[in-house]
Amino acid sequence: MTAIDPTAHLTAKQIEELGRELDAIRDEVIASRGEKDAAYIRKVISAQRKLELVSRGVLLFSFFPPAWIIGTAGLSVAKIMDNMEIGHNILHGQWDWMRDPKIHSTTWEWDHVSPADQWKHSHNELHHTYTNVIGKDNDLGYGIMRVDEDQRWHPFHLGQPLWNFINACFFEYGIAAYDLELGKNLRKRRRNNPEFRARARAVGRKIRKQVLKDYVIHPLLSGPSFLTTLAATFTANLVRNIWSHSVIMCGHFPEGVQVFERRSIKGETRGQWYLRQMMGSANISGSKAMHFMSGNLSHQIEHHLFPDLPSNRYAEVAVKVRALFEKYELEYVTGPLPKQVFSAWRKVVRLSLPNKKPKVKTPDREQELLAA
Amino acid sequence: MTSTALRSRAWKLLEMVTTPLLPSDYLDLVSPLRAGADLRGRIEAVHPETGDAATIVIRPGRGWRGHTAGQYVRIGVDVDGVRLWRAYSVTSPTNSQDGRVAITVKAIPDGKVSNHLVRRAKPGTLIQLDQATGDFVLPRAKPAKVLYLTAGSGITPVMGMLRDTEFDDVVMVHSAPRPQDVIFRDELHALVADQKLRLTEVHTDTDGMLDIARLYELVPDWAERETWACGPAGLLDAAEKHWAEHGVHERLHTERFRPGIVVAGEGGEVTFSGTGKTVDADGATPLLDVGEEAGVLMPSGCRMGICFGCVTPLRAGAVRDLRTGEITEAEPGVLIQTCVSAAAGPCDIER
Ligand code: FES
Numbered sequence: 062m063t064a065i066d067p068t069a070h071l072t073a074k075q076i077e078e079l080g081r082e083l084d085a086i087r088d089e090v091i092a093s094r095g096e097k098d099a100a101y102i103r104k105v106i107s108a109q110r111k112l113e114l115v116s117r118g119v120l121l122f123s124f125f126p127p128a129w130i131i132g133t134a135g136l137s138v139a140k141i142m143d144n145m146e147i148g149h150n151i152l153h154g155q156w157d158w159m160r161d162p163k164i165h166s167t168t169w170e171w172d173h174v175s176p177a178d179q180w181k182h183s184h185n186e187l188h189h190t191y192t193n194v195i196g197k198d199n200d201l202g203y204g205i206m207r208v209d210e211d212q213r214w215h216p217f218h219l220g221q222p223l224w225n226f227i228n229a230c231f232f233e234y235g236i237a238a239y240d241l242e243l244g245k246n247l248r249k250r251r252r253n254n255p256e257f258r259a260r261a262r263a264v265g266r267k268i269r270k271q272v273l274k275d276y277v278i279h280p281l282l283s284g285p286s287f288l289t290t291l292a293a294t295f296t297a298n299l300v301r302n303i304w305s306h307s308v309i310m311c312g313h314f315p316e317g318v319q320v321f322e323r324r325s326i327k328g329e330t331r332g333q334w335y336l337r338q339m340m341g342s343a344n345i346s347g348s349k350a351m352h353f354m355s356g357n358l359s360h361q362i363e364h365h366l367f368p369d370l371p372s373n374r375y376a377e378v379a380v381k382v383r384a385l386f387e388k389y390e391l392e393y394v395t396g397p398l399p400k401q402v403f404s405a406w407r408k409v410v411r412l413s414l415p416n417k418k419p420k421v422k423t424p425d426r427e428q429e430l431l432a433a
Numbered sequence: 434m435t436s437t438a439l440r441s442r443a444w445k446l447l448e449m450v451t452t453p454l455l456p457s458d459y460l461d462l463v464s465p466l467r468a469g470a471d472l473r474g475r476i477e478a479v480h481p482e483t484g485d486a487a488t489i490v491i492r493p494g495r496g497w498r499g500h501t502a503g504q505y506v507r508i509g510v511d512v513d514g515v516r517l518w519r520a521y522s523v524t525s526p527t528n529s530q531d532g533r534v535a536i537t538v539k540a541i542p543d544g545k546v547s548n549h550l551v552r553r554a555k556p557g558t559l560i561q562l563d564q565a566t567g568d569f570v571l572p573r574a575k576p577a578k579v580l581y582l583t584a585g586s587g588i589t590p591v592m593g594m595l596r597d598t599e600f601d602d603v604v605m606v607h608s609a610p611r612p613q614d615v616i617f618r619d620e621l622h623a624l625v626a627d628q629k630l631r632l633t634e635v636h637t638d639t640d641g642m643l644d645i646a647r648l649y650e651l652v653p654d655w656a657e658r659e660t661w662a663c664g665p666a667g668l669l670d671a672a673e674k675h676w677a678e679h680g681v682h683e684r685l686h687t688e689r690f691r692p693g694i695v696v697a698g699e700g701g702e703v704t705f706s707g708t709g710k711t712v713d714a715d716g717a718t719p720l721l722d723v724g725e726e727a728g729v730l731m732p733s734g735c736r737m738g739i740c741f742g743c744v745t746p747l748r749a750g751a752v753r754d755l756r757t758g759e760i761t762e763a764e765p766g767v768l769i770q771t772c773v774s775a776a777a778g779p780c781d782i783e784r
Pocket of ligand 1: 740
């Protein structure tokens with residue numbers, strides 16, 4: 062909650078109109094989804110698999126330095142593709158309309174230690190429904206950081222630049238712990254809760270398989286290249302983790318992004334929900350390659366407005382969405398990757414220290430709606 | 434260790450190498466028709482038959498178990514990016530040397546799949562296949578006299594039979610709007626010329642619909658013949674009645690192409706087949722709410738169509754997307770988001 066509400070100039074009626082205009086954008090894409098889009102995701106999946114195969118093949122000879130470099134780079138890119146453009150988006154149901162059981166949110170599994178179904182719950186359901194609502198959306202700081210002036214400061218937060226860095230390096234484990242709500246569940250002594258245990262076991266199984274694959278089987282297959290392949294896979298995972306952490310930090314942390322109070326979403330209308338997504342997300346500007354490697358999460362604003370539209374359409378949607386931002390005089394937070402990453406990190410550092418509580422001015426839309 | 438045990442060990446190891454994918458996900462990239470893969474086929478040729486019918490020649494995957502004349506096969510085709518499944522009769526003979534199978538498809542008005550196959554399908558395209566099935570087939574013991582009673586695309590399963598098995602005495606009565614609409618016309622006439630078939634064409638545009646009572650005149654000994662009939666429901670209903678009235682219904686074998694036609698309306702009776710509950714629903718209430726109110730345990734999440742936490746198989750009937758108004762009809766493998774879908778007529782939700 063910033064001291065000044067950047068949407069204060071909008072009337073309830075305007076907000077509903079904005080909602081209708083956004084619905085129209087969505088409908089347009091849905092009506093035009095087709096063969097080209099299906100061909101796109103199939104091509105990406107097939108390219109990812111081939112790249113991974115070739116890279117792993119090259120790494121069999123990783124004792125030879127050029128092979129190490131090429132294999133590691135290829136594997137890093139393959140892992141990023143698997144998580145970002147493919148996994149994240151398929152698990153959002155973006156490609157369910159194709160009715161291909163192999164490319165479907167209910168069957169997809171990814172190269173990540175968090176099992177797909179647990180991630181779908183914490184991400185699709187909690188984060189996307191309660192975007193940036195303090196106390197409801199745990200993506201705000203992942204439960205380990207303070208990301209808004211209004212959150213209470215605790216000496217623990219002094220270390221948050223360090224936590225954030227560690228989280229970036231081992232991001233997939235961070236996500237798995239987060240999906241399990243590990244901290245909360247352990248604190249509340251739910252260790253023995255059967256439901257929690259079952260989920261923890263599922264994560265354990267997934268971790269075991271992933272670790273076995275990356276750090277035992279593939280190095281063993283490389284024979285004399287055992288150690289160098291091990292190092293290569295570790296590096297690829299590190300690169301993937303830092304990359305996805307950076308992209309994701311840019312989605313909701315940079316300066317200019319709003320957070321919301323719990324009570325502000327009570328009785329939220331469709332228009333208000335849209336508005337919250339618009340004000341609570343930030344984009345990354347850049348080249349086509351940049352958008353692709355970020356899984357099109359560089360179009361975070363569009364993704365949050367329409368999480369189930371195919372990712373390859375966000376770029377064209379962005380033009381229309383941005384026009385609406387201008388029409389309604391709202392700030393479209395965007396910038397190149399380094400700038401956004403820096404901005405997010407600066408916030409992390411700044412909020413590791415206590416601040417004076419600012420005067421909060423929250424909009425009283427309920428009143429306005431009643432009057433309308 | 435036996436070789437199967439060895440192979441299964443090797444496969445386990447491969448699974449560890451490819452986790453969380455399966456080795457088959459990679460093999461599919463290079464060899465989608467191999468033995469052991471999900472059954473698929475590749476379209477090798479498309480031959481036009483009439484203005485709105487075409488024969489699609491398919492190379493099936495190695496797992497294909499063959500068919501019996503008269504059977505049909507379900508195929509899954511991607512039309513505008515959406516996988517749709519339809520059943521078509523196999524028209525190629527069972528002993529084809531090249532291992533290929535053919536289906537013959539007539540484009541029906543507004544038929545998404547049939548129009549796609551007849552007018553847009555391209556050789557080289559992969560399609561999904563099921564094994565052939567259906568009991569509209571010839572018996573082991575050869576009947577002395579045979580009658581094929583067909584109309585429109587109802588000729589397709591019968592063509593499979595005609596190409597497969599020769600009988601001494603075969604009569605066919607086939608209805609089509611005009612001569613040029615008769616699928617396989619040249620081939621039929623060649624059979625007639627070789628005296629392998631006696632054929633009566635009824636051209637409904639000029640002759641009117643076939644009146645079943647006219648059979649006496651077209652095929653005086655119809656009642657003695659083992660009969661296979663395939664065509665629109667009207668024809669089959671009339672035939673079934675006619676054969677039953679004459680006490681020879683056991684000689685009649687019929688095949689209906691589209692048993693249940695979905696009528697999309699507003700609301701309807703919703704069955705939750707998992708729990709066996711049935712309730713009335715209007716056309717505006719999300720099925721998620723309908724189910725919960727009926728005490729059915731429904732998976733859910735955001736309740737606003739964004740999280741896909743509520744997807745559930747639609748087993749029968751049709752639903753309407755409350756946001757776009759789009760109708761989704763039940764088909765195997767169709768999942769719906771119950772939080773943004775309402776009943777569009779009677780439907781069956783697997784819960
Ligand atoms: S409950 Fe989230 S999509 Fe239906």
